[in-house]
Amino acid sequence: MTGSAFRPLAGIRVLDFTRVLSGPYATMQLAELGADVVKVEMPGTGDETRAWGPPFVDESSAYFHAVNQGKRSMVLDLADPGTRETAEELIRRSDVVVENFRPGVADRLGIGPRRVAELAPHVVYASISGFGSNGPMAGHAGTEVVVEAESGLMSITGLPGGEPVRFGVAMIDIATGLSAVNGLLAALVERSRTGRGRHVEVSLYATAVSAMGTLIASESAGGGAPRAWGSAHPSIVPYRAFSTRDGHLVVGATNDAMFTRLTKALDLQAELSRPEWAGNAGRVAGRDAIEDVLGRALAVMHSADALGRLRDHGVLAAPVLGVGEAARSAQTAALGLVTEDDGLLLARSPLSANGTRRLGRAPALGGHTDEILAELTEDSHASQ
Numbered sequence: 001m002t003g004s005a006f007r008p009l010a011g012i013r014v015l016d017f018t019r020v021l022s023g024p025y026a027t028m029q030l031a032e033l034g035a036d037v038v039k040v041e042m043p044g045t046g047d048e049t050r051a052w053g054p055p056f057v058d059e060s061s062a063y064f065h066a067v068n069q070g071k072r073s074m075v076l077d078l079a080d081p082g083t084r085e086t087a088e089e090l091i092r093r094s095d096v097v098v099e100n101f102r103p104g105v106a107d108r109l110g111i112g113p114r115r116v117a118e119l120a121p122h123v124v125y126a127s128i129s130g131f132g133s134n135g136p137m138a139g140h141a142g143t144e145v146v147v148e149a150e151s152g153l154m155s156i157t158g159l160p161g162g163e164p165v166r167f168g169v170a171m172i173d174i175a176t177g178l179s180a181v182n183g184l185l186a187a188l189v190e191r192s193r194t195g196r197g198r199h200v201e202v203s204l205y206a207t208a209v210s211a212m213g214t215l216i217a218s219e220s221a222g223g224g225a226p227r228a229w230g231s232a233h234p235s236i237v238p239y240r241a242f243s244t245r246d247g248h249l250v251v252g253a254t255n256d257a258m259f260t261r262l263t264k265a266l267d268l269q270a271e272l273s274r275p276e277w278a279g280n281a282g283r284v285a286g287r288d289a290i291e292d293v294l295g296r297a298l299a300v301m302h303s304a305d306a307l308g309r310l311r312d313h314g315v316l317a318a319p320v321l322g323v324g325e326a327a328r329s330a331q332t333a334a335l336g337l338v339t340e341d342d343g344l345l346l347a348r349s350p351l352s353a354n355g356t357r358r359l360g361r362a363p364a365l366g367g368h369t370d371e372i373l374a375e376l377t378e379d380s381h382a383s384q
Contacts, residue, residue, distance in 0.1 A: 006355035007034030012188070015094040016040065016071065017078075017111060019047040021144070021170055022204065023100035023128050024067040025177035030096070030184070031070035032349045032356040038090065038372055039068065039363070043075040046365040057344050060362060069346055070359030074373075075366035078109040087111060089376050092120045096184055100128035103138050113199040124187040124197040126180050132203040142204050144170040151208035156215065158228045165228075176207040232291075237283040238262070241320055242295050244303040251294065252316035259283065265313035266297050266306070 012035040016027040024039075024047070031037040041047055047068070053061035076083050087110065091097060097116055099106045106112040106127070113125045127133070130142010137150070145166050148154040153172070158165030183200035191197055209216075215226040218235075231250065232240035238259075239252040253259035256279060263272045271293045276282045283290055298306055303319050310317035321329070327338050327345055335353045338345050341361045349356060 004355055005357075006351070007357065010034035012036070012096065013038065013094045014096040014098065015090055017097065017099040017101070017106070018128065019100065020049055021067060021173040022176040022180070023098055024049075025174055026126070026128070026180040026184075027071065027098055028067055028069055028359070029177070029181045029349050029351075032351065032359055034357060035096070037071040038094075038368070039071045039073045040076050040078070040087075040090070041073055041365060043077055043366070046073070046075070050365065057361065058364065060365075062344070065344060065362040066346060068362035070357060071363055072368035072372060073363035073366055074369040076369075078111065084110055086373070086376070088119055090372075091116055091123065093376065094120070094123060095188070096124045096126070098126045098128070098180065098184070102141065103127075103129055103133040117197065117199070120197070122191065122195065122197050124184055124191060124200065126184050126200045126202070128176060128180055129201075129203045131205045133201060137205070144173050144204065147172055147204040147208050151205055152212065152226075153208050156212075156226045156228050159230045160228055162228065172204050172208050172211075175211065176202055176204050179207055232287075235284060236280065237287045237290055238294055239316075240291070242291075242298045244298050244301055244306060247303045248320040249298060249303050249306055250316070250318045250320060251298070251310065253283075254316065256280065258315055261313040262310065262315045265309045265315055266294070268293060268297060 009030055012030070014027055014030050014035045014037045016023070016037050016039045018024050018027060018039075019041075027035075027037045027039070039047075045051075047064060049064045049067075050060040052063045055062045057065055076086060078087060091111065097111070099111065101109075107115070113127065116123050116125050129138075130147060131137040131140055131150075140146075142150075145154075148157070148166055149164070151172075154164040154166060157167065179202045180200070183202060187198040187200050212226075218224075219226060226234070230240065233252075236252065236254055239254070241248045241250045251262070253262045259272075259277075263269045272290065274286075277286055277290065307317050307319060326332060327347070332338050336348065337350075337352055338347055339358055340346075344361060346359070346361065348359070
């Protein structure tokens, strides 16, 4: 782990009007990079994911804690005209504003990108939505599962011939949050040259379509309609999970030399060293036969034995771990990817090994309202 602290956003204030996952995940990344993130929530209920339990910790769901670490929470009813002056003052004193309302809602609340640009031209503004602000679906609700379905991702996820399956975790939300961070950081760099902010738009749908770039290119080049492959790969054989005597093991050979090493590691030269399988195209054509041989061999082996032999021969292999096992693994600990807060395990950003901030659990609803309002008053007096 890098010895020096990595806080490139120290001194940057982020006004966070987001809720659920993509937006909160994005602003949490900014907090870990040193930004002061003020999460604005509805009085009484706050971000609805506070209620997405059990399990609950400190009256909020574990889900909420996972993506709202290191922020300050204040309550403000944006629909109440009486709060407009406070919201506008918060905007003026911020560097970044992030929202993930449906297109048009932020405008109706008086915190849309045009109004913010009028109030504070220096502010970098990010809008996160399901389908973007243009096109026939711009006004539609776009949650993770909806976008997975509409984008085609769900049609390629799951077992061959089975029902469509959603990701086990909301990866499109997460990836969209990271895309928003990319855009915000780029806009902050631009602001350092121009002095002016910019409106950055990202959507779950754009993220999902972009993520399928290799499949889109393959289909357009005559590769056939993409489909679900389970844990396998459409263009590499072998490259999937296999059952062992005591679990499951992922095994992959991404080039010809590695496939030869695999046959030696598992003593399968006689069964797998056919001339037609020497190249990847031939192995893809012989998928069923190759996977049958490997499946029968691995089924009678213990995972640890097979894993050791494969890794000793430089073959891609990994045990299929549970989430808890991975969170507590030696590799996770070495990279500082998970921190413990009084028994609650909280995943950090992928940049954590670089010395980013260690964040605590999420704030109580409105826990910093008085503090933030006092800061506004102090700043106002100081400027007079």
